[in-house]
Amino acid sequence: MDVEFILLALSPLFALAIIVEYRKAKSSYTVREFLLNLGLALSHQLSDLIALSLLMPFFYWLHAHFALVDFELNFVNITLAFILQDFLYYWFHRASHRCNWLWCAHIVHHSSQNMNFSTAMRQSLFYPIVGMWLFWLPLIIVGYPPELVFAIVALNLAYQFFVHTEQAPKLKWFGLIFNTPTHHCLHHARNAEYIDKNYAGVLIIWDKLFGTFVEPIASKPPQYGVAERHYRVSFYDVLITPWLILLRNLRLQNSWRAKCRILFGKPHNLKQF
Numbered sequence: 001m002d003v004e005f006i007l008l009a010l011s012p013l014f015a016l017a018i019i020v021e022y023r024k025a026k027s028s029y030t031v032r033e034f035l036l037n038l039g040l041a042l043s044h045q046l047s048d049l050i051a052l053s054l055l056m057p058f059f060y061w062l063h064a065h066f067a068l069v070d071f072e073l074n075f076v077n078i079t080l081a082f083i084l085q086d087f088l089y090y091w092f093h094r095a096s097h098r099c100n101w102l103w104c105a106h107i108v109h110h111s112s113q114n115m116n117f118s119t120a121m122r123q124s125l126f127y128p129i130v131g132m133w134l135f136w137l138p139l140i141i142v143g144y145p146p147e148l149v150f151a152i153v154a155l156n157l158a159y160q161f162f163v164h165t166e167q168a169p170k171l172k173w174f175g176l177i178f179n180t181p182t183h184h185c186l187h188h189a190r191n192a193e194y195i196d197k198n199y200a201g202v203l204i205i206w207d208k209l210f211g212t213f214v215e216p217i218a219s220k221p222p223q224y225g226v227a228e229r230h231y232r233v234s235f236y237d238v239l240i241t242p243w244l245i246l247l248r249n250l251r252l253q254n255s256w257r258a259k260c261r262i263l264f265g266k267p268h269n270l271k272q273f
């Protein structure tokens with residue numbers, strides 16, 4: 001399957017962007033964190049590769065039996081697929097910040113106190129387990145072929161690599177419609193004003209439509225990282241500790257109803273141990 005290699009094929013472009021940024025902003029990089037972010041990117045790619053290999057037969061079965069429309073794959077229909085996938089990404093991302101089960105995977109991406117292109121590579125290998133792929137099923141049911149759907153998912157992620165920098169100019173007109181570094185840096189901030197804002201993947205219009213859009217406040221420069229805890233630059237700490245914290249919070253609850261409230265409830269209010 002080719003779709004899993006789209007991000008790997010684009011990696012020379014990512015490497016070039018990192019080199020250019022590093023020459024401008026050396027202080028936002030440390031060797032240790034760069035290696036951690038690279039390791040997280042590779043382990044995420046590997047887990048995605050395994051999950052897609054296992055799930056593809058199911059996606060094809062779903063497409064064969066439940067596809068609503070037999071799309072002709074022309075420019076208009078493929079553009080519509082990009083827009084629909086980006087809309088679904090917005091809701092996946094929003095849910096990841098509102099539900100502990102999903103947040104345990106997504107927190108990896110937010111646990112750095114630095115913002116640079118390598119932060120984009122900081123992804124969790126647990127995404128297939130928490131069920132990120134469930135959010136793309138509507139595209140398959142609408143009628144888009146699974147290979148196309150996952151190629152679009154990869155290209156959306158590739159676009160998002162470039163919004164992880166403080167070195168870009170403010171893209172005023174482009175930023176009316178598209179997600180830009182200015183918007184996404186605020187998404188990574190732990191300042192109260194910026195928490196749970198700017199969930200966009202490619203199009204910022206979803207945040208404007210659904211009330212989660214924020215612009216920079218001159219007196220509040222973004223402070224990066226998560227509010228609840230300082231995560232060490234360690235593979236184990238950023239990947240595993242969030243799950244241990246969730247598990248301990250679940251054990252504190254006596255009823256199944258209370259456990260479900262913790263599991264699917266809002267993050268940021270768990271006891272941190």
Ligand SMILES: [Zn+2]
Pocket residue numbers: 093097106110187
């Ligand atoms: Zn996020």
Ligand SMILES: [Zn+2]
Pocket residue numbers: 109120164184188
């Ligand atoms: Zn990000």
